[in-house]
Amino acid sequence: MTDRRSRVLTLTPERLRAYSRRGNFHSDPSVAQAAGLSGLVAQGMQAAAPAYGVLLDAWGDEWLEHGELELRFVAPVLGGETVHAAVDLDDDEAHLEVTGGSDDVRVVGWARRRA
Numbered sequence: 001m002t003d004r005r006s007r008v009l010t011l012t013p014e015r016l017r018a019y020s021r022r023g024n025f026h027s028d029p030s031v032a033q034a035a036g037l038s039g040l041v042a043q044g045m046q047a048a049a050p051a052y053g054v055l056l057d058a059w060g061d062e063w064l065e066h067g068e069l070e071l072r073f074v075a076p077v078l079g080g081e082t083v084h085a086a087v088d089l090d091d092d093e094a095h096l097e098v099t100g101g102s103d104d105v106r107v108v109g110w111a112r113r114r115a
Helices: 013-019 029-034 044-066
Strands: 003-011 067-073 081-090 093-100 104-113
Touching (some): 003 013, 003 044, 044 067, 044 081, 044 093, 044 104
Antiparallel strands (some): 003 081
């Protein structure tokens, strides 16, 4: 039986800057603009963070030691966007999708825990 869980996170520009080293399009608006971007871009793991949190809640620290995670980053998440993670848990496997903006898919992937 599949158990669907979700989590939401707003990736403010302040959070992006705090998480990133200085002088790149994750932390510096002028660098982002020079790269043709409309704002700061979240790092991939920031965008996937709410799904990762669901997996930790479901499987605990054991998953950190014995788990697998594969992600595909489909589209960028800009500073100020709210992302929504949906994680379908089925025993020792999970499929996840992170959307943002107008429900555009940003991250997809799967996870597995091993005994």
